[in-house]
Amino acid sequence: MWLLFLSAAAGLSAALDLPQGYAPVPVSCPTSLDWIRPADGLNPAEAEWVQGRKKNVLAALEGYLDRLGLTDFDVEEYLSRINDNDRANVPILGMAISGGGFGSAFTGTGALRAIDDRLDAATEQRTGGILQSMTYLSGLSGGSWPAVSFPAHNFPTADEILDYWKPDIDRIYTVENDTANTATVTTLFEQIATKYIEGFDIGVADYLGRLFAYEFIPGNSGGLNTTFSDIRKLSKFVNHEMPMPIIHLSMIGEGDPEYDDLWVPRANSSIFDVTPFEFGSWDGSVRAFTPMEWLGNRLSNGQPVNDSVCYQGFDRDSLIIGTSADAFNFWYLESISNDTLGQFAKRSSSPPSTLSKRLTAPSDIDNLAIAFNSSFGLNLTEISYSVFPNPFANLSLSSGIAHDSETLNMVDGSETGQTIPFWGQIQPARSVDFILAWDDSQDASPYDWNNGTNLYNTYVAANNTGIPFPIIPPVNTLMNLNYTTHPVFFGCDANLTTTGDDRAPLVLYMANAPYSAYTNFSFWQSATTREQMGEIYVNSFDIVTQANGTWDEEWAECIGCAVVERSLARVGMNRTSQCERCFGRYCWNGQLDETQPGEMNPNLILDPSVGFDEWNATNPF
Template sequence: MMQPLFISIAAVAALSAAQELPQGYAPIPVPCPTDLQWVRPAVGLNPAEADWVQGRKPVVLEALRTYLERLELADFDMGEYIARLNDSHQAHVPIIGMAISGGGFGSAFTGTGAMRAFDGRLPAANTQRTGGLLQTLTYLSGLSGGSWPTVSFTAHNFPTADEIVDYWKPEIDRIYNVENTTADAATEVTMFEQIATKFEAGFDVGVSDYLGRAYAYEFIPGEEGGLNTTYSGIRQLSKFLSHEMPMPIIHLAEVGSGDLEYDGLWVPQANRSLFDVTPFEFGAWEGSVRAFTPTEWLGNRLSNGQPVNDSVCVRGFDRDSLIIGSSADAFNFWYLEAVSNDTLGQFAKRAVTLSDLDGIIEGFEEVFGLNLTQSAYAVYPNPFANLSLSSGVAHTAPELTLVDGSETGQTIPFWGQIQPARNVDFIFAWDDSQDASPYSWNNGTNLYNTYRAANATGLPFPVIPPVNTLMNMNYTTHPAFFGCNASRTTTGDERAPIVMYMANAPYSAYTNYSFTQSATSREQMQEIFENSFNIVTQGNGTWDAEWAECIGCAVVERSLARVGMQRTHQCTRCFERYCWNGELDERTPAVMNPSLILDPSEGFAEWNATNPF
């Protein structure tokens, strides 16, 4: 059990004297730049991102060629396809993304397993002909627990999954009962000392800072849990500069005045603005904010697009730890679930105990004098105040109040990838949000929620059937494609990407462990990786020997018409098997409690009896 975080002023080394505290987490004062566009309208891509995407296309094209050569699609003239992509000066190279859902450590690790199964650096993935798809990604988006691998892989300069596990050391518990600060974990006192430097520098702090510092000792590179590592700094890493890794996108949700309020805590409405955070910029495409500001210069309060204090600006607010802590800050929901006996604040994730939450609240009250309401959210100085491109609280408030993006009901981070400016053709969607109670599998609710939100706002996205159909057609246990037929999309045309939906399910292991499990043995990590590999490859092709080719068909589908080529007969057969055809089955489904898919005779009790986890 987590120890109460009741920290005395003496225990945090005289917080009133900033010079006595560890330096590194507080934003750094610098002269204000004179040639910076502080705010741009949410129209088209940021020019720097557009240039980077263009630079990524030749690298993707070569990765796609290698992948397709290995795949050997029937009746598909791969050489002609690649030649036509080259003839377009790479303009028609498909833009491919992957989105990893929220779900704490569960989604972080199972989603990493899926990335591993797509990695061309893994011989087993190449043997199963799924390897190489990771190298074709232009975008990688994450939310909450899914933000941890998304930021970690890119911040570590994109190692393999097996290499990154050695960096993470997941067997170390960084959350509960850390007795001494080491290079691999920090005590509550140390983390409050680190956060205090930011507080003493005049910035709001809260649970997002605390969570981020705890998670950073596992997921962020650099000394003291990546204390100085910034999200915008990804742009300077060698594999980002050479366009050899995808660009990360993290989602946050706005919350504030006008939302429902319980026990002094806000609950965001489903249509609340979702904020994109990329290494280039921070902002939202629609809603209360329709603008972006450079991520590197987060932390500066702006009015009408200019610094309120133009004599001193700050850099370094965008610590990687703050970004992942903000994306996973669902403290308002956890608390409301706990105090209401699960009647308020419900979403896919399950809360820690009330005593754990009270311990964190006591820590912020004792150290910083902040109450529950003041410390529950991620608070960012508002760069969008007094703009014609903002409205509501974002137009008037000095700060933006942000929470875990899944609180809007969209736990799979599609939103940034389905913006028309990004022109994404295909998305691998990994879902481990554990929304099928009581056994913490997945029922597709969050996939369906994004369809509803996209349909309401006119964004291009596949039509998704309701949850009952998703479950009854086994789309939550076997991967499926949505949007293959462009008429079956919200816009009725090929602007919508094809989505390959993969839900975590028990193939070779029961991986529905608690999202709060804070220490995972190497043996369990191996089982998680093997299970995700079996989902991606469909049991090494035992479910369907043509499955790998069917993935390839979906990956190239949107680009074929642009280069004047036709879908092959093999791909037509694949789409007949794996694309949702509009059929509905709205009978009440059975409780989601599957046995091992690769060995149905082995139920959970039998499997659990022979596994130490």
């Protein structure tokens, strides 16, 4: 495949009629626009939308809680109380899907499917309805693909979206001709060339985004002109029938560690929120936001540098998912350093075993850099980051490179070590009560299961900055207490939070694990058959429902206890004895077990007699 980049460069130079639609569009500058909003409370438009969402959440909660049939819990009284005071006490729920490429994208979608009341099996298991009760859905890297794709497609079911995605098509390695579902390397380069000709920086994020868009983004030519801000116009968003997406990016630049002319972000680098309403950061070097539809305009002290022409359309969905998954700097450093530089918290730190299902990045990844250089005259450093015109320059709310630079360099949010996108949801302004965290960041070496490193990293970051979040035990304890193979709640005891009170959300942590299938497949698995997708969906369903309740017939009720927990005190109700039992079984109580755990290499949890070798002989991924 990588040799195709070289022919793409030659083909591009001969192209006369470039496709339109990817480049930002020049328009007249608005005369009455607040270009900058301080990171103080919610965006008024988001706050209004959240208030509208509460009516739908209330209706969904009624059906969900009625199906649960919680013991000694007066559902009617609870609903009446949270409906008081303009629904001020309706719980705010969210889901966060980790990075992890196609693995996380597909297993996370399977988890989302298991909480959707449009799936009869989920309703029967009484987990259906949690999705309809959620206000936020956040994603990062591979997790950003469903987090953008579902809203962009007007929120279909997980089974319906496979007909849009067509995951069985190999869009990376075998494309020879353009179709409605694929594009050649030459065509992808021609598409991003239109942005370059318009005067904008381009790089690997643009290429990756256009490549992934043919699978995940609706619209002609792989959603060539589909924008993230346009989600606000879709019927299910307008009618508050879907959760609001939040995508995480990380900023990188001068002052960060540098290896072979490439920067690597620090653990405390600024994390940026991308929502249909705005782009910006809550803390760090930027404490401000700019309207999403006007992203792509360079500002100084909150005003356009060039007020005679402004741009719209920079926020293409493909750029958002491409940037969120752009870890080219890490991939390149890995390839030239024998995997000693550019290490993710989610990456293996030792050579993969012969039984590992992960594939490493292509060893000749530098040919992509050669193709960019041949086509556009851009060097390795120029293409490694997603470059955004800086809207935060010369603000009192910004500092460092965000204050001084004309551009911002953005990369895969995983590079900061927080691969589960909690950060936007745990900001106090959003007042989130409960987060279902799906982890498929593959941080357990060498078999690429999960050991909780990224969950723990968010706790450390939250604790260092005073953000309310549950205390998370170290990785050894997470593994020794089997929290990476069976679900666990954190924050049930408000004392076990960074602030020692109930301002922190209660977190349900679910890690991808082999229940009925070995789903630790590669980031770079470029095609997945419908049969394999069926196995992935069933495995995720087994995790969420705990094998249709066979592990614990009260498990569904225990999730319900966590869903309502934070809102109980606000409406003057007490935790029931049933929920006390549930939390006694499933909540971390502060216990530590820091003995050195064994290698993370579980057999099938629902059939331990079947090891990977035996299963893989007839189920190759």
